Amino acid sequence: MTPAGTGVPALLRALADPGFQAVLGLPRPDAPPLPVAVCRDFSTANVLAPLVARRLDRPSRLLAVAAREALASVGDPFPWERARVGVTAGTWNAGTSALVEVLRTVFLSSPEEAPPAQFPSTVANAPASQLGILEKLGGPNLTFAEKQVGGLRAIAEGARILLARRADAVLACGTDEGDWLNAEGYSRLGSLQTANHAGMVLCECAVALVLAREPGPSPVATLAGWASAGTPAPPHLYPTDPASFVAACSRAIVRAGMAPDDIDLVVSMANGIPPLAEFERGALTALFGSHRPAAIGVADRFGDGAAAGTLRALTAALTVGGTVTPQWAPLPHLREVGFRPPTARPRTALVTGLAGGGSSLAVVLTAS
């Protein structure tokens, strides 16, 4: 589920459109709309029974619909015992809308009237847990809340679960909802785009990838390597020194059995915030030296968030898998130093994430 519409076909159409830009606008009480790319045509119809859908909050519904598509894609009969299928999810703001509704009652009515049905949805792991309940998935069920890195973390830790044989398959997911509290906070911090100010757009989306060890169903791509690091910074600011980030990228590439020159595609994490663009330009030129893989922008088209990281990984997987050649040029900060859009099918891709506060993660995907 993306701001482009429902399902992978909608994403592919958007990626093939050089002029695609998500429509923005999240309403909020007594103030102008906020720059959030929302899933406008989202519906659970024909996917979830109404009685099921109504007990789920929005990020859980978004994820449930995305996960149904992912699970269906591995074929019938389902190849694994469901008790041995895990869920890893990354989210930035799951639970926030439910939280606001509970607090609305506490502050405007009475604490004793707090709605018991909504309280369980205030935990960030509600979407992953609801998915486990809905699909009867009994493996490890972990949620990671690491701002923009959470969705990539779900992929890396999903792989760790598989390597440790804690599950036979993992649904690695990301889900974020458009919510005014989170968006308003970041607007106030000066992080969001305005008419007069460069900044980030937030992305409402849910993405689910099925990770499995070989042998398994026909793969879209191979998760070849990953690594993470941190650079100390306050939680709402990006760091300026890219050394740890570059080291994480290098370790991910080495883990994949490659060198930087072997990378064909970079999926940019730049989201419109100028310091992040500067950070990325410095990091990628340090990492690649004179080599210039192709690059595409995603966060500038769909917006940013935890699930947007999973979406960047999905885009990379579809690209190296040969399903699509994205027509989205990278932002100027990369074009200026020689990164160009892909003209042929890349076989390897580097996907990165950097969160406010300085946590970073890199994954390498290759054609299978």
Next chain:
Amino acid sequence: MPPLYSRRMGEVWITGVGLITALGPDRETTWRRLVAGESGIGPLTLFDPTGFRTRIAAQVDLSGLVLPESRFPSVRHTSRASRFALAAAAEALGDAGLTLSAEAHPWALVQGGGTAGLFEAEAFVARRLRGGPLVRGLGEFVEVPQDAPTDRIAQALNITGPRITVTTACSSSTIAVGLAAELVRDGEVPVALAGGTDALCRLTYAGFNSLHAVDIEPAKPFDRRRKGLSLGEGAAVLIVEDAAHARARGATPYARVLGYGVTNDAFHMTQPEPSGAAWERTVRAALLDAGVAETDVDYINGHGTATEQNDSAECAAYRRVFGARVAEVPVSSIKGALGHCLCAAGGIEAAVTAMAIARGVVPPTTGFSEPDPECPVDPVPGVGRNCGIRAALSSSFAFGGNSAVLILGRVA
């Protein structure tokens, strides 16, 4: 069903512990009062409890916290949850004998993320819901993300390794310790700071009240009269270290991390699967991961929330795993003394379990006095008890059916 796990944890030690609880602002005060059977549950003063069904909690006294020296002055003006985390991290590093230098420290940070700065942000939410101005200051929003306390630890201590924030509600920091041990075992880092922090706030207080999951009196885990949990707050940080690295610098371990299990019962968002079969699967997964037989387990630090459903399902799981031996293995819930610290609970309990192994003393279940036939375990009533421990379970269960069990063992 095929074996769940096949890899062994190897030599991963716990070499330092930091604890911030309602019983004390440090590890030793908490331990001394806990073993003495004291309770940290008392009147809630953090916010006005008028209108809430209950008025008690296990609240931390901020005045005793010792925050680390930092090159970033801003870390001294952080949320309550971050202050707990910072103080616990500093204490754990000191306990482990790991000195901080001016250089970056390539250690991992694996933390359970809870409400983070929500208590502070609630003022902002209240103002907006009442039609007030957007935001007065920025500080009240900066620490809303659940990984903010993790960021603050990294910032204060200049930590540059992998930084992971797990949020699976009440099993968050149990899983964090398990993940940290995996990072160390896999050779990604020699040292990881694992644990979690959580602070009381109106949201959780109202929410658990709305579910009628809280007792108006202090919690009585495993007791026939139990009527619910008591909410608490606090933090734990455990230094999880590669044994060879620890030996080389002469560190003294509390315990080994032998393995862990994590599963989902896929049953209900707030209620555990009642037969105990799902929880049994987690315990068995952990035992298999650790390579430990049921007969090697000498102590269980239980989840023991004191809700009707949790304690009976948990004890049913232990009965299924340990059979007749279930009545012989001490099972204590420290939530009767520290309250349920939610995302920090598992880390606090893992820390106490490690201390119990090292000191040969198991803590009591404060609040317990009347046995319940549904909970046929030995809950260690009264005060702590001497007990040699070869291997111990630290068990957690969470909203959404996420259960996690750590297996810690004595270092030979």
